[in-house]
Amino acid sequence: MNSPADPRAHERIAVIGAGLIGSAIAWRLTHEGHKVLLIDRAEPAHYGASFGNAGHVATEQREPLPSLGLLLTFWRQLAVCGGPVDIPLHRLLSLAPWMARFAAAALHQRRNTPALAALVRPAADALERALREIGHPELLVRHGHYKFWWGAGSAARAARAAGAAAEFEVRTEPAPAQLTQAIEARAPGRVSGLWFPDSAHVIDPQSVAAALVTAAVQAGARFEQCEVREIRGVGERLLVDSGDVQHRVRAVVVCAGVQAAPLLRPFGLRAPLTAERGYHLEFAGARALTDAPVVYAEHNLIVTPMQGRLRATSYLEFNRHGAPPDARKLQRLRSTLERLGYRSETHHAGWVGSRPTLPDYLPGIGRAPHAPLYYAIGHQHLGLTLSAPTAEVMAALIAGRDPPVATAPFDLGRFGRAAPLTGAPS
Numbered sequence: 368m369n370s371p372a373d374p375r376a377h378e379r380i381a382v383i384g385a386g387l388i389g390s391a392i393a394w395r396l397t398h399e400g401h402k403v404l405l406i407d408r409a410e411p412a413h414y415g416a417s418f419g420n421a422g423h424v425a426t427e428q429r430e431p432l433p434s435l436g437l438l439l440t441f442w443r444q445l446a447v448c449g450g451p452v453d454i455p456l457h458r459l460l461s462l463a464p465w466m467a468r469f470a471a472a473a474l475h476q477r478r479n480t481p482a483l484a485a486l487v488r489p490a491a492d493a494l495e496r497a498l499r500e501i502g503h504p505e506l507l508v509r510h511g512h513y514k515f516w517w518g519a520g521s522a523a524r525a526a527r528a529a530g531a532a533a534e535f536e537v538r539t540e541p542a543p544a545q546l547t548q549a550i551e552a553r554a555p556g557r558v559s560g561l562w563f564p565d566s567a568h569v570i571d572p573q574s575v576a577a578a579l580v581t582a583a584v585q586a587g588a589r590f591e592q593c594e595v596r597e598i599r600g601v602g603e604r605l606l607v608d609s610g611d612v613q614h615r616v617r618a619v620v621v622c623a624g625v626q627a628a629p630l631l632r633p634f635g636l637r638a639p640l641t642a643e644r645g646y647h648l649e650f651a652g653a654r655a656l657t658d659a660p661v662v663y664a665e666h667n668l669i670v671t672p673m674q675g676r677l678r679a680t681s682y683l684e685f686n687r688h689g690a691p692p693d694a695r696k697l698q699r700l701r702s703t704l705e706r707l708g709y710r711s712e713t714h715h716a717g718w719v720g721s722r723p724t725l726p727d728y729l730p731g732i733g734r735a736p737h738a739p740l741y742y743a744i745g746h747q748h749l750g751l752t753l754s755a756p757t758a759e760v761m762a763a764l765i766a767g768r769d770p771p772v773a774t775a776p777f778d779l780g781r782f783g784r785a786a787p788l789t790g791a792p793s
């Protein structure tokens with residue numbers, strides 16, 4: 368059952384999914400002395416959302432998205448009105464239950480905010496700690512980020528944003544005049560900006576995951592490339608089945624991004640994840656305006672300086688995971704970037720990836736009721752940001768320690784129970 372090369376596999380904890388969440392958890396568990404088997408169908412952070420994100424450690428994003436205000440005004444954000452949100456008509460029916468939950472979550476935004484904020488607030492420190500432990504502090508840049516608004520009302524909008532940030536104890540300062548002028552010179556108009564000094568960015572999200580996995584493997588973890596078809600209970604242990612290979616392990620942590628739900632369902636766990644797809648374009652060799660991400664508020668995009676290139680990301684497209692990219696969106700993004708002064712000698716075809724999003728925009732972090740089956744999923748727009756804090760919480764849950772933040776709000780039980788399938792431990 369276990370491969371003969373790994374006779375102690377039954378002592379291992381299997382982590383399924385080597386995106387940023389699984390990689391951070393694999394490192395943290397290994398660092399704490401656990402034997403870890405990390406499994407992904409591809410190289411770390413190659414297949415999922417972790418590959419192509421904006422690299423922004425968004426410690427300022429402390430409120431879950433669903434709000435009463437958004438319910439009333441979301442139509443203005445729709446692609447048909449020039450906004451970043453696209454809900455394809457053919458998806459409306461299948462998305463209806465998710466949207467109903469989204470609307471219900473809007474009523475609980477005040478209750479849910481402290482739970483998310485507790486996880487987000489220490490995120491840059493936690494990621495810096497993890498990257499120092501593995502000897503790669505250079506992957507994180509702690510210069511904050513900038514946000515700019517255009518037009519006659521831009522100063523008022525920036526002031527309102529600073530006030531809203533202060534309510535959540537997020538520090539802001541006016542953007543430096545030199546940078547504001549540089550932005551205005553490239554895309555004329557009246558511009559006002561803010562600096563968020565306590566956020567951060569990484570110079571390549573995939574390198575972060577790869578470095579965490581390499582460190583874990585050097586410390587004794589195993590990485591195996593295969594697709595997990597099923598997890599089932601065998602006595603006190605769990606069996607991770609990929610068809611060709613089965614691993615009997617003492618616990619499993621499911622970090623399978625937008626594809627986690629079928630692996631959790633046999634354990635009675637309901638994970639109403641949707642793919643909230645985002646796109647990126649890259650500009651090889653382009654010089655950054657500043658060594659920090661720049662958010663263009665009205666253009667709904669963020670440009671992040673990354674190793675040897677700039678990466679621009681945008682859109683919230685509620686399409687099926689795996690659907691072909693929408694070439695019109697990439698074209699629109701390219702044109703907007705050109706208007707903002709970003710040009711490239713080389714052509715980048717673009718990338719699309721699925722943010723794994725639960726309808727209340729809280730992650731799912733916890734344990735199945737009757738099995739050593741843990742989960743860390745649904746990190747929506749914040750999976751890079753929350754990678755290290757989630758790993759610290761997961762390590763505490765597995766060790767039976769009090770986690771650094773309360774995990775009850777992240778328990779998947781909030782979505783009710785799925786009917787267990789056969790093979791799950793009772």
Ligand SMILES: Cc1cc2nc3c(=O)[nH]c(=O)nc-3n(C[C@H](O)[C@H](O)[C@H](O)COP(=O)(O)OP(=O)(O)OC[C@H]3O[C@@H](n4cnc5c(N)ncnc54)[C@H](O)[C@@H]3O)c2cc1C
Binds near residue numbers: 416419647681748750
């Ligand atoms: C355009 C865009 C911009 C973003 N910008 C930011 C940002 O600036 N800051 C931020 O914090 N977050 C950002 N995010 C969100 C962030 O990227 C995600 O929340 C995060 O990557 C989710 O990580 P994950 O490990 O949960 O999932 P993924 O990265 O999707 O990884 C899941 C892994 O599980 C594997 N897997 C799934 N099922 C199986 C199976 N059955 N067997 C084997 N392997 C399996 C997949 O191959 C994959 O590698 C952005 C996302 C997008 C799309």
